[in-house]
Amino acid sequence: MFQKLRSLVLKSSSAAHAGGHGDEPHVLPLSTYFAVFGTLLVLTILTVVVSVIGLPQPAAIIVAMIVAIIKASLVVLWFMHLKFDDRFYSLIFVISLFFLALFFVFTSMDVLSRGHVNPEENAFSQDGQLLRQEYMKKK
Amino acid sequence: MGQQSSSHASTAGHHHPKYLAHHFESMAQQNASGKLGMWLFLGQEVLFFSGLFLAYVLGRIFYPETFLAAHELLDWKLGALNTIFLLTSSLTMALAVRGAQVNSKPQMFYNILATLFLGGAFMVVKYIEYSHKFHDGLLPGHFFDAAKAMHNGAPANIPGAPAIFFAIYFVMTGTHGLHVLIGMGLMIWLLVRINRGDFNSENHVYLENVGLYWHIVDLIWIFLFPLLYLVR
Numbered sequence: 387m388f389q390k391l392r393s394l395v396l397k398s399s400s401a402a403h404a405g406g407h408g409d410e411p412h413v414l415p416l417s418t419y420f421a422v423f424g425t426l427l428v429l430t431i432l433t434v435v436v437s438v439i440g441l442p443q444p445a446a447i448i449v450a451m452i453v454a455i456i457k458a459s460l461v462v463l464w465f466m467h468l469k470f471d472d473r474f475y476s477l478i479f480v481i482s483l484f485f486l487a488l489f490f491v492f493t494s495m496d497v498l499s500r501g502h503v504n505p506e507e508n509a510f511s512q513d514g515q516l517l518r519q520e521y522m523k524k525k
Numbered sequence: 526m527g528q529q530s531s532s533h534a535s536t537a538g539h540h541h542p543k544y545l546a547h548h549f550e551s552m553a554q555q556n557a558s559g560k561l562g563m564w565l566f567l568g569q570e571v572l573f574f575s576g577l578f579l580a581y582v583l584g585r586i587f588y589p590e591t592f593l594a595a596h597e598l599l600d601w602k603l604g605a606l607n608t609i610f611l612l613t614s615s616l617t618m619a620l621a622v623r624g625a626q627v628n629s630k631p632q633m634f635y636n637i638l639a640t641l642f643l644g645g646a647f648m649v650v651k652y653i654e655y656s657h658k659f660h661d662g663l664l665p666g667h668f669f670d671a672a673k674a675m676h677n678g679a680p681a682n683i684p685g686a687p688a689i690f691f692a693i694y695f696v697m698t699g700t701h702g703l704h705v706l707i708g709m710g711l712m713i714w715l716l717v718r719i720n721r722g723d724f725n726s727e728n729h730v731y732l733e734n735v736g737l738y739w740h741i742v743d744l745i746w747i748f749l750f751p752l753l754y755l756v757r
Contacts, residue, residue, distance in 0.1 A: 453751070465618070475564040
């Protein structure tokens with residue numbers, strides 16, 4: 387099954403860009419590396435500037451995360467060669483991200499809906515806040 | 526093993542270099558297997574860190590004011606400096622792998638050396654930050670010393686649970702720092718092997734895999750930096 391899956395993924399990728407794989411490593415020009423690095427630096431400056439300006443609450447974290455995701459994609463696609471490598475490695479990486487999302491969504495669903503059953507466990511209510519503060523003081 | 530591979534070469538009748546293990550058909554297959562293993566490990570790393578990131582998210586949902594107030598106690602300038610160190614080290618690491626592809630020993634050696642030094646610079650800055658936090662009593666859990674923190678210039682009352690913020694801060698950056706240290710150890714090993722002439726354009730999957738590991742460490746910092754130091 388593993389072999390089948392692998393050949394399936396390989397086939398689709400070789401159709402996407404012919405001559406990408408083989409025994410010869412894919413050598414990118416130096417300018418590409420420096421262009422990616424330059425973009426990463428610019429994006430870093432951008433996040434710092436956005437933070438110093440001080441956007442309102444939800445916007446600040448959304449912008450910061452979008453910039454971080456763009457930076458991460460640049461590193462993964464060019465520095466880690468996923469753009470040019472066997473698509474099977476991309477599949478593994480994307481699967482890990484899928485399980486990360488699953489973990490985040492289901493745990494949050496649990497934790498954030500506990501208030502419906504027990505108001506004291508409500509993350510956002512006054513009661514919950516007070517109870518947690520008292521608990522921390524006792525510690 | 527050398528005996529085996531040479532007899533295999535004569536029967537197979539194709540190029541069979543000494544670094545090709547006998548159970549692999551070709552270098553391409555051997556390298557692909559090594560990289561497949563590395564990518565599985567990196568998938569595991571993503572999931573390993575996801576728990577820490579989720580702790581951050583939930584901590585922030587429960588104590589939004591704490592996170593906003595406490596993060597002011599981190600020095601974003603040092604964080605930004607460290608971001609630049611790690612991004613540059615990612616570049617030199619990628620260039621080292623490229624050096625292997627074009628068969629250049631000096632390009633491999635000096636780029637790995639630069640990566641090693643940049644990793645070291647990152648750890649030095651981390652040490653400065655940590656010793657500052659220790660001095661100011663900004664510590665995780667019940668080690669958190671509010672009186673000491675206030676005495677050293679922290680706002681009079683950090684709302685909510687600053688001890689939880691600093692627990693998350695130290696565990697996240699500490700685990701990440703441990704990864705940096707492991708990466709530096711691997712680079713010393715690579716330097717020895719490059720110097721010995723072990724790697725060339727055909728055989729450099731070790732170098733490539735350490736590179737992938739180093740980039741994942743950089744990737745985690747790309748998310749840690751805005752979450753811990755910047756977001757307000």
